Amino acid sequence: MDVKISDAELAIMRILWREQRPLKVSDFLGELEFTKGWNRSTTHTLVARLRDKGLIEPTERYGVARYVPLITEDDFILSEEKAVLEKFGGAKKLALAMVRNGHLTDTDIDDLRDFFRMGGEAK
Amino acid sequence: MDVKISDAELAIMRILWREQRPLKVSDFLGELEFTKGWNRSTTHTLVARLRDKGLIEPTERYGVARYVPLITEDDFILSEEKAVLEKFGGAKKLALAMVRNGHLTDTDIDDLRDFFRMGGEAK
DNA sequence: AAAGAATGACTACGGGTGTAAAATAAACTA
DNA sequence: TAGTTTATTTTACACCCGTAGTCATTCTTT
Numbered sequence: 001m002d003v004k005i006s007d008a009e010l011a012i013m014r015i016l017w018r019e020q021r022p023l024k025v026s027d028f029l030g031e032l033e034f035t036k037g038w039n040r041s042t043t044h045t046l047v048a049r050l051r052d053k054g055l056i057e058p059t060e061r062y063g064v065a066r067y068v069p070l071i072t073e074d075d076f077i078l079s080e081e082k083a084v085l086e087k088f089g090g091a092k093k094l095a096l097a098m099v100r101n102g103h104l105t106d107t108d109i110d111d112l113r114d115f116f117r118m119g120g121e122a123k
Numbered sequence: 124m125d126v127k128i129s130d131a132e133l134a135i136m137r138i139l140w141r142e143q144r145p146l147k148v149s150d151f152l153g154e155l156e157f158t159k160g161w162n163r164s165t166t167h168t169l170v171a172r173l174r175d176k177g178l179i180e181p182t183e184r185y186g187v188a189r190y191v192p193l194i195t196e197d198d199f200i201l202s203e204e205k206a207v208l209e210k211f212g213g214a215k216k217l218a219l220a221m222v223r224n225g226h227l228t229d230t231d232i233d234d235l236r237d238f239f240r241m242g243g244e245a246k
Numbered sequence: 247a248a249a250g251a252a253t254g255a256c257t258a259c260g261g262g263t264g265t266a267a268a269a270t271a272a273a274c275t276a
Numbered sequence: 277t278a279g280t281t282t283a284t285t286t287t288a289c290a291c292c293c294g295t296a297g298t299c300a301t302t303c304t305t306t
Binding site (some may be wrong): 045 | 253
């Protein structure tokens with residue numbers, strides 16, 4: 001998939017990924033109103049756009065639609081990663097920036113190393 | 124600074140950062156036409172927008188303007204880093220994605236570790 | 247069933263972005 | 277210096293995004 005998820009849309013995807021179950025819009029309306037200050041309409045618009053883009057889908061429809069994501073968070077991250085590297089001019093530059101800003105700690109680095117040693121299965 | 128640099132604009136900044144000297148638009152027109160397939164007008168538009176945003180500046184003006192960047196690549200990277208982490212849900216997740224995709228190698232990781240050891244001055 | 251509340255669909259609008267044509271100005275060449 | 281080539285500015289336009297108003301529909305609750 002290479003449809004774009006906008007920042008605002010992402011907030012919705014995140015909730016869907018987190019909850020791991022079909023959600024009615026009303027299930028996260030409140031949260032988004034609180035965390036993002038969104039108007040009810042705004043949330044509905046974003047949900048509609050995600051639906052139009054084929055990124056979420058209502059599971060059957062009696063009455064109120066319950067949505068599920070059609071891509072996993074991992075898929076999203078892996079695909080975004082590429083765009084980000086493009087923007088930063090390489091993984092190493094980005095990693096260095098993260099280290100310099102103190103967002104990637106030495107323990108994190110150890111973990112990455114371990115991840116390597118184990119051929120890539122750790123979390 | 125917290126003016127946004129769009130993806131297209133970034134291509135221009137990158138050339139300016141790379142060349143380390145004042146450049147005429149014609150100096151990179153060809154490259155961008157080749158690598159991005161841009162029309163001459165497009166490049167000019169982007170240059171104008173960068174100028175309007177105060178991100179580049181012509182050095183004196185006899186005849187053809189020669190531009191220099193007003194922010195360094197490091198400044199840019201450091202400021203963007205935050206937005207990226209936001210999007211990826213943390214530095215570690217992002218780093219893991221990079222490793223998984225094979226964009227951050229074990230040697231890179233060693234370098235990061237070294238960077239740490241030396242209190243942050245390596246390149 | 248009627249009134250009121252919740253829900254969802256449709257419409258809108260201003261700003262940014264990618265893309266470029268058209269118009270204008272400046273520089274070069276014969 | 278006129279004619280031509282090159283550079284710069286102006287204008288355009290469609291699409292995406294954040295944001296939300298409004299209208300229509302569907303529950304609820306008397």
